[in-house]
Amino acid sequence: MFLKPNITLLEDKEFYPALDMLERGVKSHFPVVLVPGIVSTGLESWSTSNCSRPYFRKRMWGTTTMFRAVLLDKECWIETMRLDPDTGLDPPNFKLRSAQGLIFKLYWVWGKLIQNFAAIGYDNNNMHLAAYDWRLSFYNLEVRDQYFSKLKATLELAKKVDGKKSVIVSHSMGLSLGLVTLYFFKWVESPTGGNGGPNWVNDYVEAFVNIGGPLLGLPKALSALLSGEMRDTVELGAFGIYVLERFFSKLERADLFRTWGGLSSMLPKGGEEIWGNEFQAPDDSDDTQGTYGSMLTMRSLIKKKENPSESSDIVKVRNHTCKSGVHFLQKHTPNRFSEMLTRNYSFGVVTDEEQMQETKEDRTKWTNVLESQLPNAPDMKIYCLYGYGKETERKYYYAREQLEDEDDDDDDDVEDENQEKRKRFRDKLGGFLRNVFIDSSVSSDKDPKIKSGVHNGEGDGTVPLLSLGYMCVKGWKNPLYNPAGIKVITREFQHQVGPPLDLRGGENTADHVDILGNYELTKDILKIASGSVNDLEDRITSAIREFAAKVKL
Structure with missing residues (x-):
């Protein structure tokens, strides 16, 4: 008994619901392409x-x-x-370079899903991994690795071999976030991109399954790129923060993050129209203290010149919305980072067809679902599968230290000043950024979601509900963004805490990463891949429709 492998437990835990579905005749049908995210994409060194x-x-x-x-x-x-x-x-x-193959790190995150695919007949001949270097901007993915050309070839070969269109399954902890796939759709249809023609996506893609995609970005990216901080770093406690700063400081982290052009694709998109203004936000609730619309609240702490260890009263509080927050980031970070953002990304909103047509070949718009249109693929379906019910970073309280006689650069419109003043301003950035930090002392008894300088909201633990669901339940119902009338089906999963010893959160988890082990989500994906989707319709149980109704576009 000791030597004999006990596979019963493995079968019960890892190959269901697929084995149960197999008994009912469900089996592999459409080729599947998996597009992973940061957590599940390994990067291996080829340096010598x-x-x-x-x-x-x-x-x-x-x-x-x-x-x-x-x-x-x-x-x-x-x-x-x-x-x-x-x-x-x-x-x-x-x-x-990105590690290829359905192995190792990918297997920890995608393992349950891969095992269930295998149980209904999939293997590495009809299930493909489209791994990529998530550090690169989308444009550079093609420049350096020909990523989109290879993905196009994979889908074309799959149809040639199997005679069927493919199902693309994209999960986000980072850059797959659906945007890599959506960027690919724009690229492949464009004569300046893949030159696949206006009907290519319709001819080669059966369905796009978007799991936990932050389609409108996330505030967490803003704080990471501004100061190298997020909820994970400020909730370590005073001693933990001290140790982390000594070993790998926030300045070092932010400097590293800003070289990753792909990370910037997750900056919040849509400005105040989506995320709210200084007075209100679509996802505010009755018990929200203040509003989520001021995504960054910046307090200036004035240090006495003669004794910098002492602080005078707080003299200024500035609230930055999504739009002004992204502008603040561009203004107060080195020039080359700001220029990289301008070259690769756009964060606004297009509200009329004429403007949409004028910018349809502008690749910076392809990364923004509010400035570009879905492909001409009326036969394709989009499935938005995501979780909710976990506290998720939505707003930050920042503090800034400055001396009494130090210029207040917040009010200087350095872009309109002369070259010399801009240079002096940029020369001071190192000191400025060193003294900007999430104020972990900010908490609230009235609103328990305000902890350690972070104001949490509704979402899957990483991505706010607004970003997960707005385009799915409302945005893509608008012909401006979905001119082909692609059917969009939204399936929500409410988070339930699993057994304490289960490292993946249990079969009912809706956590952003662990949702790939969710029993019902796995069942839905297998139905899509096998073509058994007759009973898959919208299942919306969160407040996303209420939030979306407050967005006026």
């Missing part, structure tokens, strides 16, 4: 420079190798992970 030789072909992200390198060889790890801040491509002497 002095410090990186010991890590050749080892995965430098999300593995024990990464943790050893960070602890014992931090400078080499940082140099390996960062991109050239000017080109957004590989820096000299360092090279990382």
Whole structure:
């Protein structure tokens, strides 16, 4: 009994609901392409420079190798992970590439789903992984790795071999966020991109399954790029923050994050029309203290010049909405980061057809679902599958330290000043950013969702509900954004806490990452891939329709 493998437990836990569905005749049908995100995409080193030789072909992200390198060889790890801040491509002497194949790190996140696909007849001949280097901007994914050309070829070959269109399954902890796939749709139809023609997506894609996609970005990206902080770092407590700052400071983290052009694709999109203004936001509730619309609340703490260790009273509080927050980020970070954002991304809203047609070949708009249209694919279906019911970062309380006689750069419109003043302003950025931080002392007895300088809202623990669901329940019902009338089906999963010893949260979890192990979600995806979707219709139980109704576009 000791030597004999006990597979009963493995069968019960890992291959259901697929085995039950198999008994009812459900089996593999459409080819499947998996588009992973940050957590499940390994990056392996192909560098042969002095410090990186010991890590050749080892995965430098999300593995024990990464943790050893960070602890014992931090400078080499940082140099390996960062991109050239000017080109957004590989820096000299360092090279990382996405790990390919349905293995290892991908398997931890996608394992339950892959096992269930296998149980109804899938293998690596009809199930493909479209891994990518999530650090790169979408444009550079094609420039360096020909990512979209390869994805196009994969879908074309799948149809040639199987005679069927493919189902694309995209999950987000980062950049798959649906936007990689949606960018691909625009690229492949465009004569300046893949030159597939206006009907290509309709001819080769059966369905697009968007799992937990932050289609409108997330506030967490704004705080990470501004100060290298987020809820995870400020809830460590005073001692934890002290240790983290000594070892890997927020300035070092922010500097690294800003070289990752792909991370910037997650900045919030839609401005005040979507995320709210200083007075109200669509997802405010009766018990919300203040409003989520002021995404950043910035307090200036004035230090006495003669004794900087002492502070006078707080002299200024500024509220930044989504739009002014992104502008604040661009204004108070180095020029080359601001220029990278301008080259690659757009964060506004298009509200009329004429403007949409004028900018349809502007690739910076392809990353924004509010400034671009879904493909001409009336036969394709979009499935939005996401969770809710977990506290999710929505707003931040920042503090800024400055001396009594220091200029208040918040009010300087440096873009309209002369070149010399802009240079002086940029020269001071290092000191400015060093003194901007999430104020972890801010908490509230009236609103328990305000903790350690972070105001949480509704979502899946990572992505706010507005970003998960607005386009699915309302935005893509508008012909301006969905001219082909693609059917969009939204399926929500309310989070339930699982057994305490289950590392993946249990079969009813709706956490952003762990939802890939959710029993009902797995069942839905298998139905889509097998073509058994007759009973898959909208299931919306959150307040997203109420939130969406308050958005006036």
